[in-house]
Structure formats: structure tokens, C-alpha cells
Amino acid sequence: MEQPKPRPQRFYGYPRPVEAPHIPFTKSDDANPVFRGLLLAVGAWLVSKLGFVQKFLWTNAGFDGLRKLKHLKAYTERWDPTVIPLVDPESTAELSKLDSESFPMLPENLPGRYHSVSEYHALFLSGQLTPLAVAESLIPLILRNPKGRHSTAFIETHVDAVIEAAKASTLRYQQGTPLSILDGVPTTIKDESDVKGYRTTQGRKVNTDLMPIAEKSSWPVQKWEEAGAVILGKANMHELGADTTNNNPNWGTPRNPHNEQYYTGGSSGGPAYIVSAGLCPIVLGSDGGGSIRLPSSYCGVYGLKPSHNRLEDTESTVTVLGPLAATVADLEIAYRLAAAPNPDDPTCALFAPPGSNTRSYPKVLGIYKEWFDRADPPVKELCNSVISYCKDKLGYQVVDINIPYVTEGQLAESFTILTEMAVRAQSHVKNPKDWLKDLNPANKVLLAVGAQTPGVDYFLAQQLRNMLMQHLAFLYQKYPGLIIVTPTTPNAGWPIASEGDLKYGISDGNMTIRNMEYVWMANLCGNPAISCPIGYVDPVKGERRVPIGIMGMGEWGSEDLLLGWGRECEGYLNEVYPGGRQRPGNWEDVVSIAGAKMGQGSK
Secondary structure (H helix, E strand, C coil): CCCCCCCCCCEECCCCCCCCCCCCCCCCCCCCCEEEHHHHHHHHHHHHHCHHHHHHHHHHCCCCHHHHCHHHHHCCCCCCCCCEECCCCCCCCCCCCCCCCCCCCCCCCCCCCCCCHHHHHHHHHHCCCCHHHHHHHHHHHHCCCCCCCCHHHEEECCHHHHHHHHHHHHHHHHCCCCCCCCCCCEEEEECCCCCCCCECCCCCCCCCCCCCECCCCCHHHHHHHHCCCEEEEEECCCHHHCCCCCCCCCCCCCECCCCCCEECCCCCHHHHHHHHCCCCCEEEEEECCCCCHHHHHHHCCEEEECCCCCCCCCCCCCCEEEEEECCHHHHHHHHHHHCCCCCCCCCHHHCCCCCCCCCCCCCEEEECHHHHCCCCHHHHHHHHHHHHHHHHCCCCEEEECCCCCHHHHHHHHHHHHHHHHHHHHHHCCCCHHHCCCCCCHHHHHHHHHHCCCCHHHHHHHHHHHHHHHHHHHHHHHHCCCEEEEEECCCCCCCECCCHHHHHHCEEEHHHHHHHCCCCHHHHHHCCCEEEEEEEEECCCCCCCCEEEEEEEECCCCCHHHHHHHHHHHHHHHHHHCCCCCCCCCCCCCHHHHHHHHHHHCCC
């Protein structure tokens, strides 16, 4: 007897599936001026004052390139990429539980093994460790005064609040009443989300007039707090999230844990550092143009960019909140807790609960070859090895796909986010005429240029957004279960050119455009995407090898599907890649440190 086919997922706001015209891939070399050092400081001041220079830089960046795209006339604008997977009213499936049985620990003899949420939970349950011992072991490592070994990855830590939360969690375990699998587990929040009692600086210099102390935490932070997580404080980030190095002259620049001659990537560079160095198994980041996935790739950890507006309304058409994690299991735990529908948010409340999509899909990977092949040879080689593994060992079908205007789409996403950032920056200062005053030099250039976007070009960008979303909908309808696979970034890390760059910052639009070549589409079109470490390549600076990541982008609401594929990529790194996963040289064995503290008698 033929089995009934599963009912299709129901959505609100799903794009009309329409195949776009076939457009041959083209990409010319970028020719943006590079500013660094004192030249950057002086040049940024001049750019911030001279409108004609701002307009020249805007045009030189190619931001007027959408005007010649004849196919856009057939598309209206799409201002918001939110697509909501709805609850199936006829479904009787129960959500899988967030417990140790559902998320078992990785084998102890696994090379490069990280301490996971499940491991902390098991140790707390057994009494071998306490949340208090873990917190007391971490605090000296992360404080800015006195300076700890990993302090540059943090902006602020409230020691008393950390100790209070850790003591409360320890008592719950002693009484046999932990709140969840996350109870007592250390975590940190990128300084773009509110945490009650902290200022949100977004990586800027503190301005008490513009940055009040938060009276309540952001929704995802609340869900982690309710689960008992011990929040260590606020993580460093690229100022305003406006670039992809995490070079931050205001708070210092955290260096890549795998190779200190490289950037962590940004703008969630602090969170990626914290996870990579073993300090926390999960950290909350944000992603407006790859800001979770790029640092995850650069630092050798896992990152999930959820569907647009899935966790919280960020008041942006491209930016979302999402987790970075040490393992895929940790990534799923963090995501599922943070993505609980918010009844007070009319958009987030409509989303089906995470983990509720129990449908089985064909195993299909889509490759846009001309685009994929632009990656640097070492990156492409590693990614092709994973795709071959998925095809030959795991039974995936690999299909060739085409996506129109990917070069122009990246430009559209870039000036969309810069325009939105410029508008919001101007609206949050007391003197709009001097709105660039307190920004670092590189951001003065970026936002001044972004503020020059004409209305007609912003409209064209939203028309291209609609074309791309409709074409993606066509692909996902044609190939149910499709995961579009690319390298996370085409380059093997971003070397720090000089120590002077860390003092003054750097403005290198050519490198920024290059390393964002694959990540932007998930932001412009609102799709979920995951980045997974898959290996390491030799550096051009320093001694230690640098990580490489692969990215999968799924249909709207397909986070569960992507996490399943992420587990298979994790299996490749742990079991197939020669030597397996590698921890960085400054990795902290927090479990051993806290265990030794327990032996000495934690307070």
C-alpha cells in the first residue's frame, strides 16, 4: 500500500516561486581605496566632512550598478524578507526534549574535543563540578582589570552578578532541581543584544547619554537566563557590526585563537574567540552580513544564522540574532531555547516552535559552480572533499543550480545594510549634523558613504531582493530539502597586515567584499544558514594553521534540516579529516581548571 506523502510546510509570506532569467556569472575586480594608519584617521575626517568625496566613494564601490539591470522591471520591491513557517494544526508530533539523552556527549578520546553543554550538565548533576567553581575559574581569565588572558574578547563583566547566578545554579543542582540542560553553563552575549544591568555599546566608546543601562534582557537572552545559563558578560564586536575583521580600536582587537597573526572575523569576533578558546560552549551573536558565520569559519567553530526575525525583531531588514557554539549539539540547544516564540512579538509569535518540523526530506545539495569555484584553491579543495563525502558516503544528491545577479546582489545587500545603519546612527544622536563624531575612523568612512544612497537605488535593491527570493523559492520547490552549499568565505582567513592597523583600524572594502562573497544572500533574502568547520590550511603569516568552514543555506524555516546536515559535517571533521578537529594553542580546559578548584575547595 502506498504511504501517504507528508503535508507540505505551511508558510506566511512565502515568495511566489518564479524562475529568474538565466544570467551568466560575471565579476570584475574591486577597486576601492584602502585606508590605514594615520592616513585613515585623517582621510576619515575629510570624508566625514566632504559630501562630494562620499558620493565619489559610493559610485566607486559600484553601488550604482543596479541601474542597468533590465530584468528588475518585472519585480516589485520586497522590503522585509520574513517568511514564517506556521504550526501544523493537524500535527500530533511531540517536540524532542532538550535533555542529555537527546544530546549525548562526543566520545572522550575524540581529537580536539571541546567541553559541551551536555558534559557540563552531567558533571554538575554528578557533583564532580559546580557552576560556582566554573564561574570562579573563568572570571580571572576574562576580566579587563586586572587584565586576564582572554580579556580582549570581553567588553564588560559584572562579577557579583556572575557569582550570584552561579551560586543559585549550584544550589539548584544540590537540591536536584536544575532548570534545564543549560543550567549553570557559562555563556556570553555579544554587545549588540541587551542584558539586564548592562549597557549595550555595540562596540562603541561608552556614551552614557546614548547607552542607558538595560532594564530587561533581549528575548533570546531571557530564554537562556530562564534556563539557568550563567552569563559572564558582554562580548567584544566590530564597532556597530559594520565590517568583518573585528578590528576595534575602542576595546582592543581579539586575535584569532588558532593564529594570532589573523583576525577573528566579525562582527561577532568576540563570541567566536570565546567559543574557540574553550571559555563557553555557546555565545549569542548577530548576523547582518555574515557576522556569525564568517568568525565561526575563521575561528573553527559552529555558527547558525536563523531565518529572518526568527529569534527577535532587530529593526533591520537584514540582521538577525543567532548562536555560535563548540559543537552542533550545543548549537541546537542554544538555538532551540532562544527561538521559543515570543507571545509579545506579533511576528515571532507566529513561528512554529523550533524542533517541530518532523518531516523527512530528500538529501539534496545544490552547487552554483561558477560561484563556488571562485574560492581560493585550498578552500575549494576542502569544501569539495566534504561534498564528495556527502554524495558518496551519505547518499546526498548533488545538483547544479544557477542564481542570477549574485555579484549585483552582494552590492545590493551591502548598501542596504549600510544605508539602514547610517539612518539609525543619525537618529540616535543629539546633534544630527555631527552624527559621525564618536565613530572610529573606518566606520566614519563606511557610514558616510552609506548615507549617500539615493532612494532610487535603495528601491532597486529591494526589487532585486524580491527577484532572488522568488528564484530561491523556485529552487526549493523544485528540489525539496535543498541545501545550497558554498564555502563560508572564499579566503583562508584575514591576516593582520600590521600592528598599526590595530591602533587606528583599517578600511579595506576590497577584502570585505571578497570575504562576504557567499554569506550575504542569506541576509538579503532572510534564509537560515549554517557554517561548520571542516579542516585547516597553512597560513601566510604566523605558525599555526587556520580553520576553513563550509556553509549550507536552506529554505526559510529549515533550521532543523541545516542542523542535521551540520551533524554530518561534524562527523566528517571528527572522523574523516586527517588528524580530526584541532583546538587552538590558547584553548582553556575549563573543566580541569574548575575540577582543580573543587579539589582545593571552592568558596
